[in-house]
Amino acid sequence: MSITQKGAATQSQKLMIFVLSMSLYGLATLFTELIPSFQVGIVEFSVEFFLFIPLVLAMLFDPLSAALGAATGELVFSEIMLGQFGGLGELEKFITVTIGVYIAGRLVRNPKNRVMVGIAAFVGTGAQLLMGTIVDILKVQFAVTDFEAVAGLPESVFATEGFAFLNDLLLSGILFCLLPTLYLVPKLYGKIEPLLGMQPRTEETGLGEISVKNIIVCLVAFACAIGAEMMAESGLSLIDWEAGWAGSGTALAAGMIVAAVIAIALLFVMRKNAQPVSEAK
Amino acid sequence: MMQKLSENVLDKFSMDFLRNQVLKNAYGNDDTVIAVRDPRILLVWYLFFGLVPWFVNDLPFLLGCFLLVMVTTILAKVAGLVLLLFAVGVFSQTGYLLIATWIFGGDASAIAPLLVLTLKVATISLASVTVFSGLDPDRLSNGLMWFGCPERLSFSISYAYRMLPMLMEEFQNVLLSYRLRGNPPAHETVPGKIKYLIYQIKIIIHAFYPLMLNTAKRSRTTVEALEIKGYRYAAVNKEVRKMKLSSLKVTYDDLIFLAISFLWVAVTVLVSTLV
Numbered sequence: 001m002s003i004t005q006k007g008a009a010t011q012s013q014k015l016m017i018f019v020l021s022m023s024l025y026g027l028a029t030l031f032t033e034l035i036p037s038f039q040v041g042i043v044e045f046s047v048e049f050f051l052f053i054p055l056v057l058a059m060l061f062d063p064l065s066a067a068l069g070a071a072t073g074e075l076v077f078s079e080i081m082l083g084q085f086g087g088l089g090e091l092e093k094f095i096t097v098t099i100g101v102y103i104a105g106r107l108v109r110n111p112k113n114r115v116m117v118g119i120a121a122f123v124g125t126g127a128q129l130l131m132g133t134i135v136d137i138l139k140v141q142f143a144v145t146d147f148e149a150v151a152g153l154p155e156s157v158f159a160t161e162g163f164a165f166l167n168d169l170l171l172s173g174i175l176f177c178l179l180p181t182l183y184l185v186p187k188l189y190g191k192i193e194p195l196l197g198m199q200p201r202t203e204e205t206g207l208g209e210i211s212v213k214n215i216i217v218c219l220v221a222f223a224c225a226i227g228a229e230m231m232a233e234s235g236l237s238l239i240d241w242e243a244g245w246a247g248s249g250t251a252l253a254a255g256m257i258v259a260a261v262i263a264i265a266l267l268f269v270m271r272k273n274a275q276p277v278s279e280a281k
Numbered sequence: 282m283m284q285k286l287s288e289n290v291l292d293k294f295s296m297d298f299l300r301n302q303v304l305k306n307a308y309g310n311d312d313t314v315i316a317v318r319d320p321r322i323l324l325v326w327y328l329f330f331g332l333v334p335w336f337v338n339d340l341p342f343l344l345g346c347f348l349l350v351m352v353t354t355i356l357a358k359v360a361g362l363v364l365l366l367f368a369v370g371v372f373s374q375t376g377y378l379l380i381a382t383w384i385f386g387g388d389a390s391a392i393a394p395l396l397v398l399t400l401k402v403a404t405i406s407l408a409s410v411t412v413f414s415g416l417d418p419d420r421l422s423n424g425l426m427w428f429g430c431p432e433r434l435s436f437s438i439s440y441a442y443r444m445l446p447m448l449m450e451e452f453q454n455v456l457l458s459y460r461l462r463g464n465p466p467a468h469e470t471v472p473g474k475i476k477y478l479i480y481q482i483k484i485i486i487h488a489f490y491p492l493m494l495n496t497a498k499r500s501r502t503t504v505e506a507l508e509i510k511g512y513r514y515a516a517v518n519k520e521v522r523k524m525k526l527s528s529l530k531v532t533y534d535d536l537i538f539l540a541i542s543f544l545w546v547a548v549t550v551l552v553s554t555l556v
Contacts, residue, residue, distance in 0.1 A: 011513060012504050019500035022437055024493060027448045053489065072434065076441045080413045180486045187490060195497040254551060260544035267540055271533035 026077030063105025100128030320424025345549025357415030
């Protein structure tokens with residue numbers, strides 16, 4: 001046990017936590033990805049069935065590694081592997097999951113304190129869901145989504161989004177985050193840490209209170225998330241592609257075709273010339 | 282008895298099926314036209330077809346792009362499960378609106394904007410399916426690394442593809458052993474059915490306890506093995522990066538692939554200006 005340090009984890013232990021959180025949460029989200037999400041208009045019922053996994057890990061280990069690992073796991077396992085990668089829009093989920101899990105992990109100083117574990121699990125989930133709701137409302141406020149079906153009724157957006165938020169918070173917050181976390185944290189505490197060569201987190205070795213700096217970093221990251229989601233959702237308004245083509249459209253297109261045909265012909269010739277050389281080698 | 286047997290078979294089928302599909306998706310199609318392309322070329326290609334359709338509302342152009350990515354998806358021989366997910370995803374985003382408009386007596390004018398939106402979503406999803414499922418994971422991560430993505434992301438991709446089938450099997454084994462030892466409540470009546478559902482969820486959550494411990498052990502082994510190879514220093518070392526990326530080579534075939542895509546896009550632009 002001489003290698004184990006007090007307090008913060010070493011770099012390689014952080015990598016272990018990252019890998020652990022990534023594989024577990026990735027596996028879990030792979031299943032949830034197979035369950036189609038309910039969507040009523042713009043309101044999406046996004047129940048995070050398995051958010052308790054990174055929450056538990058963030059409470060027991062280094063929160064930042066666990067949070068980043070979980071977000072990466074979701075991105076890699078369920079988005080990229082299944083070809084569901086949505087480009088820039090995924091950044092929003094990545095950042096909100098990271099912040100939510102990180103906050104929950106920082107709140108818990110002593111995993112033996114059940115009340116605190118419960119509060120942290122609830123707050124973490126709530127933060128993640130709240131950020132998602134804010135992004136959704138802002139999207140409609142700036143009218144970047146083109147669902148005319150609900151347009152002109154901002155109150156209804158607030159109502160439906162608020163309802164979805166409460167529904168998600170109660171369902172996923174209590175059933176799928178609070179209860180499993182309360183069950184798993186005390187059970188794993190003291191058992192899983194030695195497997196990674198670490199000492200269990202106690203009141204003294206905890207990372208301390210959340211500082212103002214942490215909050216500012218979280219807020220900046222959240223602003224990035226909003227920006228990314230806006231960029232992903234905004235359609236034609238940003239760049240007007242058609243206008244450029246409309247002027248000399250046909251001539252330009254014809255030129256492009258000629259250029260492409262010439263390029264293809266050239267490449268075929270070059271390839272034919274190149275092949276004997278590579279065979280001779 | 283018979284019902285129980287079929288239930289079990291169905292359960293096993295779905296898990297094994299899932300695992301096979303993922304494996305097939307990752308390693309089953311190394312020899313397709315798409316898989317042997319240079320990953321950097323494919324990523325640039327994806328940047329075009331993943332971004333441009335968002336900004337264009339022109340129906341012929343979108344239709345042309347959609348046809349092209351459909352052809353590349355067929356060429357990539359993507360696993361069936363992924364295509365099914367794609368279909369469900371597109372439907373849940375816009376398809377249901379299409380049907381709703383039909384039911385409530387919408388005419389053709391209402392369908393056209395929806396069709397544009399559906400085409401956009403479908404084109405972008407199919408482009409990502411082509412690139413991210415068609416490519417070998419190692420090649421994909423190398424390509425991402427070349428563009429300066431963090432080493433950790435490319436490591437995660439390679440790791441995920443290798444470990445996922447094993448993790449799935451382990452999860453299934455743990456789950457089955459819990460079921461074997463458990464005594465599920467009778468589920469003939471409605472309250473019984475609810476009780477059964479709660480019981481199932483409880484078992485899944487309980488199953489994560491041993492799974493977490495096992496995975497902790499496994500990730501320690503992984504990291505230790507990586508440390509032996511000097512992973513953490515290699516990840517930031519320029520020399521190592523160069524050696525790793527030296528396997529990437531742009532061939533004439535890659536350029537031809539790009540040029541043909543370009544030709545097709547040019548043709549669709551021409552058509553859209555003529556219409």
